[in-house]
Amino acid sequence: MIKQVKIPDDMQWANLVDEIESAVEDTSMIAWVGSEDGHYGMLWEDFKSVARDVEYRLKGGYCALAGDLVVKLTDGTWYEQGKIDGHFYHREVPTLKPDFKPFTVLVGQEYSTIAELNADDKADV
Numbered sequence: 001m002i003k004q005v006k007i008p009d010d011m012q013w014a015n016l017v018d019e020i021e022s023a024v025e026d027t028s029m030i031a032w033v034g035s036e037d038g039h040y041g042m043l044w045e046d047f048k049s050v051a052r053d054v055e056y057r058l059k060g061g062y063c064a065l066a067g068d069l070v071v072k073l074t075d076g077t078w079y080e081q082g083k084i085d086g087h088f089y090h091r092e093v094p095t096l097k098p099d100f101k102p103f104t105v106l107v108g109q110e111y112s113t114i115a116e117l118n119a120d121d122k123a124d125v
Contacts, residue, residue: 013063014086016054017047020071020079023088029073036068036080058086 021027027044033051034041042050056065060083071079071088079088105117 012058012086013055014058016051016056016065019088023079023090024071024073029075031072031074033069033071035066036070041072056086059084060086 020030020033024030030044032041032043033047055063057063065081065086067081067083069081073079077090077092079090081087082089101118103114103118106114108117
């Protein structure tokens with residue numbers, strides 16, 4: 001009988017192009033891929049040619065993906081790699097809504113949003 005060995009989470013590898021294609025549902029919206037500051041960049045088709053065989057460790061360390069790599073979309077949003085888990089996350093520039101509300105509570109138990117912490121029915125902790 002062959003025993004299956006579980007690969008520790010910090011040892012999981014990913015193919016860069018596959019990760020981007022699974023994160024970005026419509027790759028035709030990719031304007032460019034490059035550095036966060038815009039000093040380095042390539043169009044998506046050129047990037048795919050260069051990065052097709054690039055493998056990296058999801059949780060960093062040896063063979064970590066460049067920390068400032070972004071996938072910029074034509075609508076002004078972008079994808080960047082999560083620092084903890086290595087997956088790509090869609091980001092948008094925050095905008096203040098016309099009906100914004102002031103808030104007073106900033107700290108709570110575990111991870112909570114500002115909306116959750118300042119809900120009217122939230123008991124003071």
